[in-house]
Amino acid sequence: MAGNMRAIWKMEQKEGLLVGEAEIPKIKDDEVLIKVKATSICGTDRHIYKWDGWAQKRIGSRVPYIFGHEVSGEIVEMGKAVKGLEMGDHVSAETHISCGYCYQCKTGQEHICKNVKILGVDTNGTFAEYFALPYRNAWKNDKNIPHWVATAQEPLGNAVHTVFAGEVAGKTVFISGLGPIGVCAVALCKAAGADKVIASGTNEFRQKFAKDFGADILLNPKEQNVRKEVMDATNGEGVDVFLEMAGAPQSLNDGLAVTKAGGRVSILGVFPKPFEVDVSTDIVFRGITLHGINGRRMFDTWYKSASFLRSGAVKLEKLVTHRFKLDEIEKGFEALERKEAMKIVLEP
Numbered sequence: 001m002a003g004n005m006r007a008i009w010k011m012e013q014k015e016g017l018l019v020g021e022a023e024i025p026k027i028k029d030d031e032v033l034i035k036v037k038a039t040s041i042c043g044t045d046r047h048i049y050k051w052d053g054w055a056q057k058r059i060g061s062r063v064p065y066i067f068g069h070e071v072s073g074e075i076v077e078m079g080k081a082v083k084g085l086e087m088g089d090h091v092s093a094e095t096h097i098s099c100g101y102c103y104q105c106k107t108g109q110e111h112i113c114k115n116v117k118i119l120g121v122d123t124n125g126t127f128a129e130y131f132a133l134p135y136r137n138a139w140k141n142d143k144n145i146p147h148w149v150a151t152a153q154e155p156l157g158n159a160v161h162t163v164f165a166g167e168v169a170g171k172t173v174f175i176s177g178l179g180p181i182g183v184c185a186v187a188l189c190k191a192a193g194a195d196k197v198i199a200s201g202t203n204e205f206r207q208k209f210a211k212d213f214g215a216d217i218l219l220n221p222k223e224q225n226v227r228k229e230v231m232d233a234t235n236g237e238g239v240d241v242f243l244e245m246a247g248a249p250q251s252l253n254d255g256l257a258v259t260k261a262g263g264r265v266s267i268l269g270v271f272p273k274p275f276e277v278d279v280s281t282d283i284v285f286r287g288i289t290l291h292g293i294n295g296r297r298m299f300d301t302w303y304k305s306a307s308f309l310r311s312g313a314v315k316l317e318k319l320v321t322h323r324f325k326l327d328e329i330e331k332g333f334e335a336l337e338r339k340e341a342m343k344i345v346l347e348p
């Protein structure tokens with residue numbers, strides 16, 4: 001397909017973006033061309049928009065380029081080598097484009113591929129009318145799911161990966177950080193039979209979603225002593241599982257302190273810089289299992305997420321608080337800035 005399209009560019013190494021035009025991408029033999037029906041704004045996009053320390057380091061001088069990576073669209077062109085997909089299929093994108101030949105890829109751990117390229121970070125992304133994607137990264141959506149809902153599967157996938165990295169049935173769980181991922185995690189823990197889910201976040205607008213998605217106890221670390229509240233809520237025992245989704249030093253340290261000896265700590269949050277943790281006291285002597293979570297397992301996490309969508313365990317559509325035209329993208333960033341949004345969906 002030839003011609004021009006609307007696209008959102010990161011033009012310069014500073015805050016901001018440009019609503020402009022681009023050439024419709026030409027696909028390689030192993031790629032599909034996807035017509036974007038809906039694309040949503042992720043925390044990562046906000047880092048890129050604001051051009052914070054992470055974006056400066058991760059992207060640096062590779063501008064101008066088109067960003068965005070959460071998406072749902074329709075296949076409109078297929079390369080010669082594409083298998084298992086058809087024209088008109090509704091698809092989302094697994095954003096980790098793995099190499100296929102490194103140690104991790106060859107041992108079933110493609111999500112932590114050493115040579116990974118991330119869609120919309122290392123390559124041109126989805127804030128456009130069309131984008132090209134390796135066919136192996138296309139995830140076929142059920143056509144009953146509206147595009148504006150299917151685009152929000154990525155955070156659900158992160159939540160599924162984190163929650164089910166260990167057992168939650170019959171366990172007490174503490175979730176810190178109530179963005180779309182944290183709120184999905186609340187719903188998943190409840191669906192999976194968690195005993196008590198304690199959720200903590202500083203944004204009141206977002207706390208309401210956590211309540212709606214089934215949190216038993218809500219905490220605000222700005223106003224409450226999180227350690228005391230969690231211990232009180234668990235008869236002084238602490239929780240079995242702690243899910244760190246805030247990426248704040250205080251959050252991790254509080255969470256470690258309220259996880260009972262022998263418990264599990266799964267960290268999805270990304271921290272702005274190194275900080276102190278009392279490893280001996282909080283982790284070693286208490287036999288805590290601690291691990292990092294990156295992306296989604298390819299593609300077991302996607303199959304699980306699709307099941308939770310079908311069963312209605314996670315009402316993803318409720319998380320979409322705003323729908324704008326693609327050209328109105330800055331309104332989306334403004335709503336996030338005002339802290340009165342969950343998922344913002346853009347429709348070209």
Ligand SMILES: [Zn+2]
Pocket residue numbers: 042043044069070154155
């Ligand atoms: Zn994302």
Ligand SMILES: [Zn+2]
Pocket residue numbers: 098099100101102103104105110113114115116
């Ligand atoms: Zn690899």
